[in-house]
Amino acid sequence: MIGFNFRSTLAIYNRELMRALRTAFQSILAPVLTTSLYFIVFGAAIGSRMPDLGGVDYGAFIIPGLLLLTLLSESTSNASFGIYMPRFTGTIYELLSAPVGVAETLVGFVGAAATKSLILAAIILATATLFVDYSIAHPVLAIGYIMLVAASFSLFGFILGIWADSFEKLGIIPALFLIPLTFLGGTFYSIDMLPDPWRTIALFNPVVYLVNGLRWTFYGSSDINIWVSLGLTLGFLAICVATIAFIFKTGWRLRE
Amino acid sequence: MQPILEVRDLTKVYQGGLKALDSVDLAINRGEIFALLGPNGAGKTTLIAAICGLVRPTGGTISAFGEDLSKNWRSARSRIGLVPQELATDMFEKVQYAVSYSRGLFGLAPNPARIEEILKSLSLWDKRDEQIRALSGGMKRRVLIAKALAHDPDLLFLDEPTAGVDVELRRDMWKLIGEMRERGVTIILTTHYIEEAEEMADRVGIIRKGQILMVDDKEAMMSRLGRTEAIITLPSAVAGLPDDIATYPVTLSDDGKELCYRGGDGSGKGKEEVANLTKALTRAGIDYNGIDIHESSLEDIFVDLVEERTGESK
Ligand SMILES: Nc1ncnc2c1ncn2[C@@H]1O[C@H](COP(=O)(O)OP(=O)(O)OP(=O)(O)O)[C@@H](O)[C@H]1O
Ligand SMILES: [Mg+2]
Numbered sequence: 001m002i003g004f005n006f007r008s009t010l011a012i013y014n015r016e017l018m019r020a021l022r023t024a025f026q027s028i029l030a031p032v033l034t035t036s037l038y039f040i041v042f043g044a045a046i047g048s049r050m051p052d053l054g055g056v057d058y059g060a061f062i063i064p065g066l067l068l069l070t071l072l073s074e075s076t077s078n079a080s081f082g083i084y085m086p087r088f089t090g091t092i093y094e095l096l097s098a099p100v101g102v103a104e105t106l107v108g109f110v111g112a113a114a115t116k117s118l119i120l121a122a123i124i125l126a127t128a129t130l131f132v133d134y135s136i137a138h139p140v141l142a143i144g145y146i147m148l149v150a151a152s153f154s155l156f157g158f159i160l161g162i163w164a165d166s167f168e169k170l171g172i173i174p175a176l177f178l179i180p181l182t183f184l185g186g187t188f189y190s191i192d193m194l195p196d197p198w199r200t201i202a203l204f205n206p207v208v209y210l211v212n213g214l215r216w217t218f219y220g221s222s223d224i225n226i227w228v229s230l231g232l233t234l235g236f237l238a239i240c241v242a243t244i245a246f247i248f249k250t251g252w253r254l255r256e
Numbered sequence: 257m258q259p260i261l262e263v264r265d266l267t268k269v270y271q272g273g274l275k276a277l278d279s280v281d282l283a284i285n286r287g288e289i290f291a292l293l294g295p296n297g298a299g300k301t302t303l304i305a306a307i308c309g310l311v312r313p314t315g316g317t318i319s320a321f322g323e324d325l326s327k328n329w330r331s332a333r334s335r336i337g338l339v340p341q342e343l344a345t346d347m348f349e350k351v352q353y354a355v356s357y358s359r360g361l362f363g364l365a366p367n368p369a370r371i372e373e374i375l376k377s378l379s380l381w382d383k384r385d386e387q388i389r390a391l392s393g394g395m396k397r398r399v400l401i402a403k404a405l406a407h408d409p410d411l412l413f414l415d416e417p418t419a420g421v422d423v424e425l426r427r428d429m430w431k432l433i434g435e436m437r438e439r440g441v442t443i444i445l446t447t448h449y450i451e452e453a454e455e456m457a458d459r460v461g462i463i464r465k466g467q468i469l470m471v472d473d474k475e476a477m478m479s480r481l482g483r484t485e486a487i488i489t490l491p492s493a494v495a496g497l498p499d500d501i502a503t504y505p506v507t508l509s510d511d512g513k514e515l516c517y518r519g520g521d522g523s524g525k526g527k528e529e530v531a532n533l534t535k536a537l538t539r540a541g542i543d544y545n546g547i548d549i550h551e552s553s554l555e556d557i558f559v560d561l562v563e564e565r566t567g568e569s570k
Contacts, residue, residue: 005363005365008363011359012361086346089347090344091285093310093338094403097338116379
């Protein structure tokens, strides 16, 4: 297990990224379109009737939430498809027989999925400037946080892609958990706007912490302490890494 | 000389309890072509998969190039190539890209000239910019071979390389395998075409129900287990055989019109005996009007071996 094969890693990374770009239209244009629609509906139509939230214009307020919506779903689905497809078609034999270990596989697959998410994030931020004026309070932290989320959920997607043994299972986690949690996670509103039992319940939704962490890096204020958000995100990342290390050690679902 | 690959006491029990490999011991010599023969479900693919890291062995050790694979798998794997039995390819990928990718995956620097050479040797150069899904089955198999050769392995596994391949391509494949051997590549292949093993292999191993029944030089195996069979037809029935003819391994058919010789050892001794037998028949005044002589092939030996054991286990 000593050593790290840079060339192998690069080969996997490039191939995965190329695979993502092969479907450039659906993978890049679609999120841009959806995000634009959100801005039109929530930002322009509803936002004009909303008060400023914590001194932030409503249109700008929803940017971090929209970013997360894309980051979470795209990172998860890209990484999960990336590893599920070779398992499904049998081409995984090559990876398993190659001189690559956990590190190379992860950096290659997860890195490519995260990179694609970052490209999407940049496109969404650029698209947002067409609809609202906004400025980012802590740009370096914002970029760092976006990268952290992209990496964590790409890892999560990777685990999903290894766990799933059918296309149904591959889609069920995002549809059943990720999307509802994101919508309920304060993407389009401040959880302070919720009446009390709901506000407390919302605190059990992990996405709340992600949204508020990112929102803090954007506007310097949020419903939740940034360190709590950051701590939980890092904790999630650590759990994913540990799960993957376990998967490779036992060969679960990869080697018979 | 130290074997290039050594498998000891390798056992694989699949989930569900099926014992696909049962204490397999096998040593492969550097530079040889080794053919692994066995009926469907014998465990050939499982054995290859265990060596190549696709299947986790339940017990036993595997060492390649003198290194224990469970420890120094990185360096060993970078020298091993695998062509799987199933045609598993990324359908949307282009041929040349797929082969270059394999080279990179195995940790080597890009080398377009080498990739070109490999593609040309497999008659894939003209197809280099085609998506793999647009190729025929035989062509897809060539792509898999090209991918396995992309990192210039020293040890190559070919799991039924000629399954579903037409006669011409099969000849090409044999030629290619011969060329690889010239270059010093050690090759382990499985096949259901015994003539193929007979044509190419230096040594042959026979596996059944996860157990290696026999491993030997092809020639040695054929001379040990080979037989000559001669049917001599007699124009008029004879009642019995004189003593000097009965000393040969012969049987007379019930109607007394057919003499069947079964003997020899696959080294040509049988033919000589048949010749002597005919002279003896002439001396004894027994006329004959036809001789049908047949040397047993590896296939006959294989079928005998496998069936004999089947009978045993009943
Ligand atoms: N993933 C698996 N899970 C459970 N059993 C398996 C698995 N793969 C193979 N087997 C079983 O193990 C045995 C050996 O299979 P294997 O594929 O190694 O045979 P083979 O000699 O390659 O056969 P063939 O000539 O048909 O390719 C078979 O009985 C098969 O059903
Ligand atoms: Mg097989």
